[in-house]
Amino acid sequence: xxxxxxxxxxxxxxxxxxxxxxxxxxxxxxxxxxxxxxxxxxxxxxxxxxxxxxxxxxxxxxxxxxxxxxxxxxxxxxxxxxxxxxxxxxxxxxxxxxxxxxxxxxxxxxxxxxxxxxxxxxxxxxxxxxxx
Amino acid sequence: xxxxxxxxxxxxxxxxxxxxxxxxxxxxxxxxxxxxxxxxxxxxxxxxxxxxxxxxxxxxxxxxxxxxxxxxxxxxxxxxxxxxxxxxxxxxxxxxxxxxxxxxxxxxxxxxxxxxxxxxxxxxxxxxxxxxxxxxxxxxxxxxxxxxxxxxxxxxxxxxxxxxxxxxxxxxxxxxxxxxxxxxxxxxxxxxxxxxxxxxxxxxxxxxxxxxxxxxxxxxxxxxxxxxxxxxxxxxxxxxxxxxxxxxxxxxxxxxxxxxxxxxxxxxxxxxxxxxxxxxxxxxxxxxxxxxxxxxxxxxxxxxxxxxxxxxxxxxxxxxxxxxxxxxxxxxxxxxxxxxxxxxxxxxxxxxxxxxxxxxxxxxxxxxxxxxxxxxxxxxxxxxxxxxxxxxxxxxxxxxxxxxxxxxxxxxxxxxxxxxxxxxxxxxxxxxxxxxxxxxxxxxxxxxxxxxxxxxxxxxxxxxxxxx
Numbered sequence: 111x112x113x114x115x116x117x118x119x120x121x122x123x124x125x126x127x128x129x130x131x132x133x134x135x136x137x138x139x140x141x142x143x144x145x146x147x148x149x150x151x152x153x154x155x156x157x158x159x160x161x162x163x164x165x166x167x168x169x170x171x172x173x174x175x176x177x178x179x180x181x182x183x184x185x186x187x188x189x190x191x192x193x194x195x196x197x198x199x200x201x202x203x204x205x206x207x208x209x210x211x212x213x214x215x216x217x218x219x220x221x222x223x224x225x226x227x228x229x230x231x232x233x234x235x236x237x238x239x240x241x242x
Numbered sequence: 243x244x245x246x247x248x249x250x251x252x253x254x255x256x257x258x259x260x261x262x263x264x265x266x267x268x269x270x271x272x273x274x275x276x277x278x279x280x281x282x283x284x285x286x287x288x289x290x291x292x293x294x295x296x297x298x299x300x301x302x303x304x305x306x307x308x309x310x311x312x313x314x315x316x317x318x319x320x321x322x323x324x325x326x327x328x329x330x331x332x333x334x335x336x337x338x339x340x341x342x343x344x345x346x347x348x349x350x351x352x353x354x355x356x357x358x359x360x361x362x363x364x365x366x367x368x369x370x371x372x373x374x375x376x377x378x379x380x381x382x383x384x385x386x387x388x389x390x391x392x393x394x395x396x397x398x399x400x401x402x403x404x405x406x407x408x409x410x411x412x413x414x415x416x417x418x419x420x421x422x423x424x425x426x427x428x429x430x431x432x433x434x435x436x437x438x439x440x441x442x443x444x445x446x447x448x449x450x451x452x453x454x455x456x457x458x459x460x461x462x463x464x465x466x467x468x469x470x471x472x473x474x475x476x477x478x479x480x481x482x483x484x485x486x487x488x489x490x491x492x493x494x495x496x497x498x499x500x501x502x503x504x505x506x507x508x509x510x511x512x513x514x515x516x517x518x519x520x521x522x523x524x525x526x527x528x529x530x531x532x533x534x535x536x537x538x539x540x541x542x543x544x545x546x547x548x549x550x551x552x553x554x555x556x557x558x559x560x561x562x563x564x565x566x567x568x569x570x571x572x573x574x575x576x577x578x579x580x581x582x583x584x585x586x587x588x589x590x591x592x593x594x595x596x597x598x599x600x601x602x603x604x605x606x607x608x609x610x611x612x613x614x615x616x617x618x619x620x621x622x623x624x625x626x627x628x629x630x631x632x633x634x635x636x637x638x639x640x641x642x643x644x645x646x647x648x649x650x651x652x653x654x655x656x657x658x659x660x661x662x663x664x665x666x667x668x669x670x671x672x673x674x675x676x677x678x679x680x681x682x683x684x685x686x687x688x689x690x691x692x693x694x695x696x697x698x699x700x701x702x703x704x705x706x707x708x709x710x
Contacts, residue, residue, distance in 0.1 A: 151366060154476060154484055161485040164259060165492030171266040174592065174617050177497060177599030178326060180265050181464050183278055185333045187258045188467045188490040190282065191340050193251075194478050196289045197354055198347025199306065200299030207351035208299065212306050214343035217336045219310025220317075225333055226279050227318035228326075233275055235323075235606040236268040239613050 179232045186225025192218035250288035251482035257281030258486055262493065268612055285482055294354065323607045324564050327596040328392035331460055335385035337467040338444075341378025342437055344474050345371050349433055355478040363428055367477055372421040372436055374473035379440030380447065381466040387448040388459050392596055398453025406450060407514065413443050451512065454561070454638075454677035456596045457501040458512045465494025497598050504592030504618075506644075506654035537673070540691040542700055545632075545667050546707030548691075552629035552665075554585045556621065558658055559601050560594050562635020562670070566697035569608040572634065575701055576610065578708045587614050589621040589658050591639035622659050631663035635697050637676035640684060652678045666690045669700050 172180050195218055198211025257277045264274015286307070290300060321329050349371060352358045357367035390396035417439050424432035451459050472487025474480075502509050549555060557576065563569060576586040588610060594601045605615055616624075625631060633640055640660045643650040660666050661684055668685060670692060675681050684690055693700045 150479065151476075154479065154481070157481060158472060158476075158484045158488050161255075161488035162492050165262070165489035166496065168259060168262045168489070169493040169496045172262065173266060173268070174500075174590075175599060175602040175612055175615060176265045176268065176271055177500075178330075178597060178603045179271060179275075179599070180262070180493060181330050181460070181497070181597065181599075183261055183265065183275060184464055184468065184490040184493045185330060185337070187261065187278055187282065187486050188337050188471045189340070190254070190258075190285055190482060190486045191337065191344055191471045191474055192282075193285055193289045193480055193483060194344040194355075194474050195306075195340060195347065196286065196303050197292060197478065198344060198351060199303050200290070200296065201292065201294040201354040202299075202347060202351035203353065204351060207347045207354070208302065210343045210347040210350065212302050214340040214347065215303055215306030216310040217340040217343070219307045220314040221310075221333050221336045221340070222282055222314065223311040224314030224318045224329075226275060226282070227315055228321060228329065229275050229278075230272070231318065232323075232326075232603050232606070233268070233271045235603065235609075236271070236612050237606065237609060238268070239611040 175236070176233075179229050182225055182229030182232060186222055186229065189218040189221040189225065192222065244293070247288045247292060248481070250284050251480070254281040254285040254288075255482055255485040257284070258489060262489060323603055324567060325393070326603060327456065327460060327600060328389050330597060331385045331389040331392055331463065334460075334463045334467045335382045335389065338378045338381030338383075338385060338470055341467075341470040341474050342375055342382065345374045345378065345477065346433070348474075348478055349430070357478065361428060365425060368425045368428060369421075370473060370476040371433075372424050374470060374477050375433065375437050376417060376421070376440045377466055377470040377473050379437045380444035381463055381470050383441040383444030384448040384459075384466070385444075385463045387445055388456065388463060391448075391453060392456055392460075398456075400452040401449040406446070410443065410446055413439060413446070417443065447513070450514065452677065453596070454593075455505075455512050457593050457598055457600075458498055458505075458509070460597045461494050461497035461501055462509075463494070465491050465498060468492070468494055501593055501598060504656065506652075506656065537685055538688070538691050539694055540667075542693060542703035543707045545691065545693055546704045548665055549579055549584070549630050549632070549704070550582055550708060552579075552584050554624075554628045555579055555587075555630045555632060556625060556628045556660075556663065557586065557588045558631060558633040558636050558640060558660055559588065559590070559605070560634065560636025560639065561596060561600075562637075562697050564595055564600065564604055564635070566635065566699075568634060568698040568701050569604045569610075571698055571701045571705060573605070573608040573610050575705050575708065576614075578705060582708075587616055587621065587624070589616055589618070589625075589660075591618055591636065591658055592656075594636060594639060618656060618658060625659045625662040628663040629665065631660035631666045632669070633660055633667060634669045634701065637668075637670070637682055638678050638680065641676070641680060641682045643680060643683060650678075650680055652680055660684070661687065664689065667693055669693045669695070669697050671696065 195211050195214030199208055199215050202208045258281045261274045261278035264270045348355050352363045358364045391398050420432055420436050424436060468487045468490025472484050475483025475487050579586050588605055590601045602615055638652055640658050642661050644652045644655040644657045
């Protein structure tokens with residue numbers, strides 16, 4: 111093998127390496143946004159599943175006599191969706207989104223106040239012999 | 243700032259869990275409710291300090307909170323306890339609608355939630371968003387139908403037509419197609435089409451379900467409202483929404499399961515409107531069958547005389563008691579009988595009434611101590627020792643056919659063993675069969691006495707006779 115051939119071969123190998131590196135870069139770029147998005151999603155999903163289990167065990171401990179108040183409380187706390195509504199109403203960059211946020215805040219507020227207060231009314235009625 | 247708000251959300255989530263935990267006993271329940279309120283207040287205040295919030299926005303939010311809050315407070319204060327199931331259904335519909343509007347807010351201003359920019363929302367967020375809209379919209383329209391049925395604005399009878407399930411399935415597939423194209427294009431038109439189609443689907447899913455299956459429907463919509471909140475939580479990447487949504491979703495699912503078990507039916511069977519088709523035919527047959535044996539009808543005075551001499555009386559309330567608003571006078575009767583030295587207890591079937599725990603709330607409203615109110619498993623062994631079972635406005639949940647008649651639609655349903663009591667009183671308006679359209683053979687037994695009339699009126703007359 112003469113030096114010229116060797117040089118050519120080395121150049122070809124170097125070029126090939128460059129191509130591979132370029133391909134790897136493109137692949138990494140293509141994957142990056144997905145990887146970035148996937149990681150928080152898995153994190154949120156984990157928390158979601160854990161919360162399902164917590165809910166499962168806590169609710170089985172609720173006495174059947176209090177199933178109606180349980181619906182009242184869960185209804186009130188599901189209005190925590192108001193958090194999303196507040197973000198839309200207070201930080202959106204256009205009027206339309208703010209209006210949607212405002213409507214959602216109002217609807218959720220009916221539920222928050224109505225839900226907690228009606229539950230309080232229900233629970234106040236449950237009396238023991240000792241007191242009643 | 244972000245860390246502080248995340249911490250505040252964490253505290254709120256823990257308080258919500260404690261709120262549910264408190265409901266394990268009436269004594270701790272009031273504190274539980276308070277924890278829930280504090281948690282919600284923390285969540286709202288923490289969000290108001292969010293980065294990018296402007297004064298105009300805060301004013302808008304406070305106006306919304308005040309407006310909705312005062313409506314909610316007034317309704318909660320004025321509502322009659324017998325109207326509780328429809329109130330809860332109405333509240334569920336609001337959560338569903340709010341979820342749709344939050345999704346709309348996020349769609350039209352994605353940068354507020356960090357999920358992209360106008361027209362360039364992350365694919366994953368679009369998927370989560372469409373889930374949020376669909377569940378929210380189904381919760382909304384389903385709850386509106388449940389409300390109308392419970393409030394008597396619409397017949398409680400199942401609405402069934404040919405090809406119903408096929409139509410629902412077709413709409414389901416169409417919804418899936420819309421979601422896929424929405425995720426691919428991010429078009430606003432598709433956003434609203436998904437919402438519209440989901441409204442229609444929620445409506446169609448609930449109309450075939452009959453009145454007495456409402457405890458399952460109300461629990462199920464409770465669960466949906468939780469999943470809707472969680473769906474929105476995923477869309478906007480908010481942990482508190484996800485955690486709370488999961489708690490509520492799990493809670494509603496458990497309640498649905500308990501209600502289905504109380505009827506020995508599968509959730510699928512309830513959702514397909516199981517009893518509806520059978521009820522028509524069976525009721526027609528029942529009319530003829532009712533003539534077959536003499537029924538012993540008594541007067542309130544007769545009942546008062548027998549109960550005066552009884553040692554142990556078990557009262558079995560059902561939806562009829564709620565309709566007649568008979569809970570107060572029922573408690574008066576109980577008090578008088580206790581004065582006579584009798585032991586008075588109340589037996590609650592899991593599916594009595596129109597929502598889980600409905601009877602317990604009504605009895606509590608009438609100042610019946612909760613220790614006297616017993617669940618099915620607890621009270622069933624006691625019927626054999628009871629002198630009197632006073633069944634007021636309940637029917638199917640006492641029917642022994644559930645144990646003996648394999649062909650009966652209610653076969654396998656756990657029942658209250660009232661037939662073991664020495665004397666059984668049935669307070670009923672007439673001889674009609676119950677919701678399941680099945681005759682109750684107990685009416686024809688020698689130890690049964692029918693007290694025909696309005697539940698409240700009959701009980702009032704017994705109270706008057708007892709006072710003599």
